[in-house]
Amino acid sequence: MATDILIVDDEADIRDLVAGILEDEGHGARTAKDSDTALAAVEQRRPQLIFLDIWMQGSRLDGLQLLDVLKTAHPEVPVVMISGHGNIETAVAAIRRGAYDFIEKPFKADRLVLVADRALEASRLKREVNELRQISGTATRLVGRSSAVNQLRQVIEKSAPTNSRIMVAGPPGAGKELAARTIHQLSTRSKGPFVVVNAASLTPETMEPELFGVEGDARTRKVGALEEAHGGTLFIDEVADMPRETQGKILRVLVDQSFVRVGGATKVHVDVRIISSTARDLAMEVADGHFREDLLHRLSVVPIRVPALSERREDIPELVEHFQAQISQATGLQRRIVGDDAMAVLQSHEWPGNVRQLRNNVERLMILAGGEPEAVISADMLPPEIGALVPTRPNGQGGEHLMGLPLREAREIFEREYLVAQINRFGGNISRTAEFVGMERSALHRKLKSLGVGA
Numbered sequence: 097m098a099t100d101i102l103i104v105d106d107e108a109d110i111r112d113l114v115a116g117i118l119e120d121e122g123h124g125a126r127t128a129k130d131s132d133t134a135l136a137a138v139e140q141r142r143p144q145l146i147f148l149d150i151w152m153q154g155s156r157l158d159g160l161q162l163l164d165v166l167k168t169a170h171p172e173v174p175v176v177m178i179s180g181h182g183n184i185e186t187a188v189a190a191i192r193r194g195a196y197d198f199i200e201k202p203f204k205a206d207r208l209v210l211v212a213d214r215a216l217e218a219s220r221l222k223r224e225v226n227e228l229r230q231i232s233g234t235a236t237r238l239v240g241r242s243s244a245v246n247q248l249r250q251v252i253e254k255s256a257p258t259n260s261r262i263m264v265a266g267p268p269g270a271g272k273e274l275a276a277r278t279i280h281q282l283s284t285r286s287k288g289p290f291v292v293v294n295a296a297s298l299t300p301e302t303m304e305p306e307l308f309g310v311e312g313d314a315r316t317r318k319v320g321a322l323e324e325a326h327g328g329t330l331f332i333d334e335v336a337d338m339p340r341e342t343q344g345k346i347l348r349v350l351v352d353q354s355f356v357r358v359g360g361a362t363k364v365h366v367d368v369r370i371i372s373s374t375a376r377d378l379a380m381e382v383a384d385g386h387f388r389e390d391l392l393h394r395l396s397v398v399p400i401r402v403p404a405l406s407e408r409r410e411d412i413p414e415l416v417e418h419f420q421a422q423i424s425q426a427t428g429l430q431r432r433i434v435g436d437d438a439m440a441v442l443q444s445h446e447w448p449g450n451v452r453q454l455r456n457n458v459e460r461l462m463i464l465a466g467g468e469p470e471a472v473i474s475a476d477m478l479p480p481e482i483g484a485l486v487p488t489r490p491n492g493q494g495g496e497h498l499m500g501l502p503l504r505e506a507r508e509i510f511e512r513e514y515l516v517a518q519i520n521r522f523g524g525n526i527s528r529t530a531e532f533v534g535m536e537r538s539a540l541h542r543k544l545k546s547l548g549v550g551a
């Protein structure tokens with residue numbers, strides 16, 4: 097994807113010169129001769145960088161006034177001023193008003209290219225920092241060595257470099273967004289933005305302004321997620337929650353890569369790869385008439401499934417380590433040793449909230465372990481609901497994971513989950529657990545040992 101750079105100058109020679117130099121470097125360049133044409137060009141599509149002449153003859157707004165308008169409406173787009181010989185002071189004033197840098201006429205091609213590259217790099221870094229802030233605490237590394245995660249990794253690696261639209265399915269908190277981010281990072285668009293829209297958190301009224309943006313004056317104008325994602329990836333989380341009317345509009349975007357802002361009339365062309373996610377069965381949503389079948393086909397060119405944490409329990413110790421390192425770095429909390437008993441409970445729990453729930457529990461355990469340098473996390477520090485078989489099941493019934501297993505194996509798993517749940521219920525107190533389940537304390541110990549639960 098070529099970068100989109102706008103050059104605003106009243107002199108045709110300068111416009112062509114700057115555009116030519118930038119195009120030779122592989123950038124895309126558009127030009128405008130005055131403030132109104134420039135604003136129209138920005139309206140049509142937001143560029144990634146603007147070169148702006150300070151003095152423009154026959155322009156409604158001069159360079160500095162236009163800079164103010166641009167910085168109010170699109171503060172994230174870097175602006176480099178083109179200054180005539182002798183108005184360095186104005187150029188410096190422009191920097192104080194938000195310009196990124198300036199070049200002085202007559203300029204050398206090298207200097208122009210250098211400034212453009214620096215401005216683009218600075219804005220990319222700024223965007224990355226913002227993204228990292230937004231997702232602070234989320235990893236961008238897919239942890240796990242289970243065959244389920246290895247398979248996922250393979251599909252991601254194969255599909256990332258293509259431009260295909262991808263549908264990531266999987267239960268809540270299992271890592272769908274992380275999978276989408278990984279795809280973006282491994283794609284040719286990795287230098288472009290990764291923009292997230294969560295359809296579940298938006299109402300039908302807020303959804304379209306969020307996606308398509310709003311046409312208006314400098315105060316009411318809003319850049320939508322599609323435009324924001326130009327040159328990069330748009331991740332639509334919980335796509336099944338998108339109202340049917342918006343589904344039709346998105347379908348049109350997919351067909352001709354353009355859309356119209358809310359309250360606007362002109363078409364905005366964008367180059368965006370769409371990755372969507374769903375925790376629901378979309379085929380069912382289609383059958384129920386909630387989701388358009390044609391849209392599903394177009395969004396799901398490559399379907400990817402992220403497994404539930406309970407399908408890859410062997411990854412839990414590594415995930416716990418990974419989250420401890422991450423949390424410790426972000427908060428300064430000390431890393432802890434997780435005792436075998438606690439790890440056994442963590443590995444046998446169902447985790448309806450999947451990896452996110454595990455991460456939250458690791459954080460909680462690190463806090464609870466307190467300031468003791470030697471503190472080891474033991475099973476009795478786990479919250480009562482961890483390990484409890486029945487109440488944590490989303491449908492309140494449980495036991496589905498035992499279906500299809502031979503009786504002996506199912507009984508063993510069930511006993512382990514049941515006993516761990518009871519131990520947790522009694523805060524790790526073995527005597528009270530033994531009393532409750534009707535066993536001698538020593539018999540319970542032996543039983544737990546035979547089930548591989550350290551107690």
Ligand SMILES: Nc1ncnc2c1ncn2[C@@H]1O[C@H](COP(=O)(O)OP(=O)(O)OP(=O)(O)O)[C@@H](O)[C@H]1O
Pocket residue numbers: 233234235236237238239240266267268269270271272273274275333373375418451452455
């Ligand atoms: N394999 C993994 N390795 C490391 N971290 C992971 C992994 N899977 C998930 N996570 C972390 O777990 C948390 C939840 O993941 P994510 O937000 O990607 O899930 P999701 O399926 O998109 O959730 P939701 O259904 O709520 O949208 C994040 O902090 C993410 O970084």
